[in-house]
Every structure is written in structure tokens, then in C-alpha cells.
Amino acid sequence: GAGVSQTPSNKVTEKGKYVELRCDPISGHTALYWYRQSLGQGPEFLIYFQGTGAADDSGLPNDRFFAVRPEGSVSTLKIQRTERGDSAVYLCASSLSGPGGGDTQYFGPGTRLTVL
Amino acid sequence: GDSVTQMEGPVTLSEEAFLTINCTYTATGYPSLFWYVQYPGEGLQLLLKATKADDKGSNKGFEATYRKETTSFHLEKGSVQVSDSAVYFCALRDSNYQLIWGAGTKLIIKP
Numbered sequence: 239g240a241g242v243s244q245t246p247s248n249k250v251t252e253k254g255k256y257v258e259l260r261c262d263p264i265s266g267h268t269a270l271y272w273y274r275q276s277l278g279q280g281p282e283f284l285i286y287f288q289g290t291g292a293a294d295d296s297g298l299p300n301d302r303f304f305a306v307r308p309e310g311s312v313s314t315l316k317i318q319r320t321e322r323g324d325s326a327v328y329l330c331a332s333s334l335s336g337p338g339g340g341d342t343q344y345f346g347p348g349t350r351l352t353v354l
Numbered sequence: 355g356d357s358v359t360q361m362e363g364p365v366t367l368s369e370e371a372f373l374t375i376n377c378t379y380t381a382t383g384y385p386s387l388f389w390y391v392q393y394p395g396e397g398l399q400l401l402l403k404a405t406k407a408d409d410k411g412s413n414k415g416f417e418a419t420y421r422k423e424t425t426s427f428h429l430e431k432g433s434v435q436v437s438d439s440a441v442y443f444c445a446l447r448d449s450n451y452q453l454i455w456g457a458g459t460k461l462i463i464k465p
Contacts (some may be wrong), residue, residue, distance in 0.1 A: 242397070277455050280457050297452075
């Protein structure tokens, strides 16, 4: 079946603008994760959803970042008042039931965000 | 806090050479350990994992053994191919079930 998909693949915006990044997980996966990956570094955890609720949002860097998953499937990561330091690849992953069960996380190709 | 350190790249080898990519970790508990691979233009894929000490994960000719005494999870392959060129990430899953990642090691295999 289809893997995790993310749109757009690339997003260029100006400092101060608002952006939305979309993640479509594997069908039937209840857990969804957002990560941020800066150049030359490993992914950095942002937030984890179990169903519709954010089970752990401890990785969100500040209140400009927000994510939703209203129907327990597609998720949107929202960034307000973007800053140049937000430029990174934003990765989404999903797993069948969640990290506590030892599930494998399947990653999407990422959205490359560039803030000018 | 928990952390993962892996050798810096790029690592450049000739085809059929032996590969080792070092990975060491610090953790307060007993984490699960992972190697992920990112091929050019593709998303991260789980390569192998080990959930307890002395476990060996293996896949596609790659192996890594969970060494608690040396807090290491080095990735090895006996004979690399050009198609193995990618970025390899070592990661651990901590007591909060989050994945903690190394910085990645770029592997370049020359024919």
C-alpha cells in the first residue's frame, strides 16, 4: 500500500509568513510523529499524536508551532510568523499503534521549508 | 539526557570493501537501538534494530550488535555495493519512547 506522504515537497516563504505542512500517514496507523531535520543533523522530535490527541508535544520549540490531527488521520503542522531559523526539512512518520508497543516508524519524504 | 554519537562522514569506500560505522550512546535506562538509512531522494527507512543487550540486528547484509558494556551499536557489512551509498543514522528509543538520533554518516561507495 501507499507509504507516508507529505505535501508540499518544497516550500519557500518569507520571514513572518504563516505556513502549513501536511502529512498523510499510512492507512490504519494510529500514531503519527513530526520531526525537524536541519542540514547535517539527525531528526529532532517535535510532536507525537495517538489518534486525534497530541500525546507528547514536548519537542515543539515555541508557541509559533502547532499541529493538529482532527480526524486521527491526516495531520497539519502549522508555523506562525516564520523565522529564518525555521528553515529545515520537516519529517512525518507513522506507526501502527505507538512507540510504547515498539512499533516501527515509517517516514515520509519530508517537506523542505526555506524561510527567506 | 540520552544521546547518540556516530562517526562523522563522509565515509568513502571501494566496492566490496568492509564497512564499519561506529555508534555509541548514553542512556539512563535500557534503550532499544536502531539503524535507519536514507537513500538519495527518499525518506528514512528502518534498516535494523536490537531491543536488548547482546541482540544482533541484521538486514540486507548489514549487522549491528547491542553491546551494553561498551554502550555501542556499530554497523557492519562485509562487502559493500555502490547501491549502499546513502546516509546512515543511529538512533535509540528512550524511556519516554522518543527516538533520539545521531547526526548521520554519509557513505559513498565507488565502483
